[in-house]
Structure formats: C-alpha cells, structure tokens
Amino acid sequence: MKKILPAIMAMMIAMGINTANGQLNAGSDAPIDITGDQFEAFRDKDYVVWTGDVQVVQGEAILTAPRLTIFGVESGNLQRINAEGGIRYTNGAEAISSRDAVYSADDETVIFTGDVVVVQGEQVLTGGRLVYYTQTGQLNFTSAGADRVRGIFITED
Template identity: 55%
Template sequence: MFSRFRAAGRLGLVSALIPALMMGTAAAQFSQNSNAPIDITGAQFEAFQNEDYALWTGDVQVVQGEVILTAPQLKIYGIGGGRFNRVDATGGIRYTNGLEAISGDRAVYRKENETIVVTGNVVVVQGRQVMTGQQMTYYLDTGKIVFNKETKARVRGVFFTEDNAPSNSGPATEG
C-alpha cells in the first residue's frame, strides 16, 4: 500500500513537470496561463521506479490552457526524486498553442544540454508561414532554433510578407 501511495505522489510530481519538460524551463512557454492545471490522459500509465522512468501510452494527450501536446507514447526518464533528465514523445507528435503548431515523428527533451529535438517529417506552422525539415533543435537557454544541422535533407520555408499577402477586399474592378 505504501508503494502505491509513493507512486501516486511521484505521478503528481511528474505531471507537474510535463510543461517544463516538453517546452522549456519556463512553464509560460508551454501555456499562456502557466498556472492552469495540467491534464494528462492516455490509455495506460506505468511507473518503473527501479528503472527510474515513467511511461504514458495510448493516445496520450497533455493539455494546459489552450496548449495541447499529443503523442502515442510519452516516456519520462529520471523520475526518482523528481530529477528528470529526458522526455521522449514518440509515434508522431503534435503540439499546438492556438497560434502555432509543430509536428514530427518524435520529440526528445534532454536536460543535460537544455534542448528539444524534433525529428522526422518536422513541420512548423505559424499562421500562414510554414517550415519543414527532418530535424529541428530548440535550445531552451538561448531560444535558438536550428533546422537539419545533422541531416543532409533540405529545409523549406514558405513565408508571406504584407506585400504579397492575399487581400480580403477581393479583385479590383474598373469603374
């Protein structure tokens, strides 16, 4: 019974860490309202205390305010004492905050170098602007983003300026 209580306590601690783990050290990077509750759902949760990791599986969804992170699997390493060191979201990830969306095959957060690396068919959408590549690295300490540093794949960006944005007034007519 005591081990179940201890696991439930760690579950609460792990749940509180998810925003910082997935989107940076500042919870505001995960949600505009970082005080909003974090709601995590999945088909199954397992804590492997002896191996020092926790695993959410089956259509995992993390919601905080307007922010939604989905993945088939979320694995958190280093849960002992709340000192996480890595989080893997795998199987096709999607992140959205209402203003932008990021998708890819996998996302990995590593505490040792404060990075989030999204790999495999990476698509970043901000409004009408779109960037694609095979790997995107986000450096949490500097805010720097690098596409495809370690791959030979090409990076593509489609950007609209105010001059070439479509007009809402319709086509011009001669009068």
C-alpha cells in the same frame, strides 16, 4: 506524480517555439491534464510511461503522442522526456509536428526528428531535424537526409 508535472510543463513550454523571433511563448499556470490508454510506473526504475493516444493539455496548449516516457521521476532529477510515434503540439496559434521529440534537461534542448513541420499563422518551416535550445532560444533546423529545409513566409504586402 507531483515530480512529473514540472517535467511535462518544461517540455510543453519548450515546444512552444515562436519561429518569427526564436523566443519561447509564455508559460501557463493552468493545471496540466494528462490522459492515455495506459500508464506504467516501475518500482525499481526511474521512469514512467504513458501509452495509447496520450494527450497532455495545459490551457490552450495540447501535446499528443502515441507514447510519452518521462525519465528521472523517482529521483526528482528530470533527465529526459521522449514523445514518440508521431507527435503534435499546438497552442492555438502555432503548431509543431514530427515523428519524435526529446526534451533533454542536461543540454537544455528539445530535438524534433522525422518530417518536422513548424506552422505559425501562414508561415511554414519544414525539415528533417529541429534542435531548440531552451535557454537561448536558438533554433537549428537541418535537412537530416535528402530533402532540404524549406521555409514559406507570407508578407503582409
């Protein structure tokens, strides 16, 4: 189980996107608490699955999803984390929601797909697909369909 915690932490930190400046929010040393209706670990497979109202909490950061699959657990070589079925991440000040999110260690990305909404204060970005590059802080938001990427930015004036 200790190998799972860095993987979850990586996804939560990566999902803490600050859309104003494209930077990661600071990580936390707080413990990670994962709950769900069911947990499955497979003897000959290198992944674990949490299902049923999965909630991952670290400090003020909360990730919820109906299903969370973590690949690379037994080998100690985190490959991927899939959050599926309608995900929501919030850290109190910012929130991201989408149908699915995938953290990939190989290309150091978090990819959100399906009705992606990023909220930071009064600022809102929506689109079909968001790719976040964890090492560089680069964001690539695309429409991924008929709708366009939309940003609503409120000025202080």
